[in-house]
Amino acid sequence: MTAVASRAARPPARRRRDRGVDPIPAWQWVVGVLVAVYLVLPALIVIPMSFDGGLTFQFPPTKPSFIQYVRFFTDPVWLGSLGNSFLVAALASLLATTVGTAAAIGLHQLTGRLARFVRTLLMISIVTPAIVIAVAVYISFLQWHLVGTLLGYVVAHAAIGVPFVLVSVTSALGGFDPRLLRASASLGASPWRTFLRVTAPLIARGIVTGAIFAFVTSFDEVVIALFLRSPLFQTMPVQMYNSVTAEIDPTISASATLVVVSVTLVILIPQLARLRRRRPEEAR
Amino acid sequence: MTTDLLDLPRRSERRRPDANWLLVLPAIVLVTAVLLVPLGQSLVRSVDPPSWTLEHYLSLFTDGVTLKVLGRTAVTAAIVTVCAFLIGYPYAYLMTRVGPRARSLLLVVVLVxxxxxxxxxxxxxxxxLQRGGPVNSFFEFLGIPGVVPYGNVSGVTIAMTQVLLPFMILPLFSTLGSIDRRLLLAARGLGSSPLAAFWKVFWPLSRGGVVAGMMLVFTLSLGFYVTPALLGSPQESLIAQLLGQRTTQLLDFAGAGALGILVLVTTLLLVAWANRFGGTVSAIGVVATTGSKGRS
Known part of the structure; x- marks a missing residue:
C-alpha cells in the first residue's frame, strides 16, 4: 500500500534519475540469491540433520536430540577413525609442507625448461583424476605392503598435498627480495639460519596456508583412502562412506557437521585476521 | 634497474645451481615414488610384458561395456558443463556489478x-534428493509426484554441478570483470535494446572466459567417483566407477591399467588444450589455496 502511495506522490522524472544510468535488474538479484542458496545448501543442511534423533536420513528433523553426537563420541569405530584421520592429516601435512616449501624455494631460484618441467610434474596430481591415482597407488602399494598402513596413507596424502604448498609458498615468494639472502650470508649467517631468520618469517603466511590446505586435503580425502583402507585402519571419510553405503547410520550427520564447522573455522579465521589487519590501511 | 653491488655475485651463483636442486629433490622423490612410479607401473602392466601387447587397449573398445560407459560419462560431463554455464554466467555477471562488500560476500559463497x-x-x-526428501515433497506439494532425482543421472548432475560451479564462476568473473561496461552504455546510447547490446557487445567479449570455464568443468567432471557411486545407480555407472570395479572386484589389473592410462591421457590432453585458452588449469591450485583468481 505504501509503495503505491509513494509512487503516486513522486514525479516519474525524479524516479528515473534516482535509478542511475546502469541499474542492476531485480531478476539478477533473484538469480544470484538462488545460486548462492544452491552453493551453500549442502553445507548448511547437515547441521539441523545432526540434531535429530531419528534412525534414518529423514529431513526435516522430527525429534530434536543430541544422540548423534553422543554416539559419535562414544563409538570406538567413529572415534578411532577420527583419530586416524587427524594422525594421517597431521603427518601428511608436515611432510608435504616440508618438502613443498623446500621445493618452492629451490624452484624460485631456478630458471629454465627443466625447472618448469619439474614444477609441472610436482603439480600433476591436481589435474589427475583421483580415481586414476587411487587405482595405480592401490595396486603398487599392494606389492609394497603399504595398503592399510599408516605410512601408506601418509605418503599418498603428502604427495597430493605438495601442489597446494608449492602454489601458496611460491605466491608468498613473489614479493621476496633475493638480495636479502646475500645480505644475510654476507653478515655471516649459515643458509639454515638465513632460512629461519630471514626467509621463513617473510613467507610464513604462504607456508601456513599451504600446511592448512595440505591438512584439509588429507583430512577430507576419500577416494584414495577407500582403496587403501583395511579393517584395521581406516579414516573418517571412509567410515562416513560406509555409513551411507553399507549401513544406514545417521551418526554421519554429527561427523559431517563437525567437519564442516571446523574446516570453515580453520579457513575463515586467517581470512578474518587478514581483513582486520588490512582495514586500517584502507581507512586512510 | 640499478646495478646494485649486491646484484653482481648473482651471476656467478647462476653457474652452479646444484644447491637449489637439492632443495627440490625431496619433493621430486616423494611425488615420483608415490605417484609417478605407480602410474608408470600401471602403464607397464597395461602392455603386459614380456608379451608386449596392446590387447588390453583394444579390448576397451571391443568389450562393449567400456565404450558405452565412456559415452555416458562424456554425456554426463557435457550436461554438467552446460548447467554450470547457465547457472554460473548470471552469477559471475552479478558479481561484477555489485559493490565491493556484496562482491566479497558473493565470492565467499562461491568458495563454500x-x-x-x-x-x-x-x-x-x-x-x-532422496524419496521422501525435501525436493520430492516440494514437487508432491505442487501436485507433481514421483520427482526423485536420486539413484539416477539427474541426482549426479545436481551434485556435480554444485561442486564444479566455482571452476566456472571464477574464470568467468575474471573475464567479465575486465570488460568495459561503457561499451554497453555506448551501444544503448546508439539506440540498441538492452538484449541486443548484451548479445552483440558483451557476449563476444566474454567468450574467452566461457570457454575456459567450460573446458575446466568438463575435464574435472570426467573423474568423479564418489558422487556417481553414492547418488547414481550401479546400472548407470561412470568411467571412474568402472575403473574402481575392475581393480577391486574383478582384479583385472592389466585392464584397469589400460583404462586408467586412457582416462589419464584424455584428461591431460584436455588440460593441455584448456591451458591454451588462458592458462586456467594452474588456476585450480591458485584458486583453491588463495581463494582469488589465478595470475598465471
Missing part, C-alpha cells in the same frame, strides 16, 4: 563448495 567436506556434501545431497 571447495571447503564443504566431500562426504558431508554427498550425504547432504542424499538427504535432500
Amino acid at each position: 563448495p571447495f571447503w564443504t567436506s566431500v562426504m558431508a556434501r554427498n550425504f547432504a545431497w542424499i538427504v535432500i
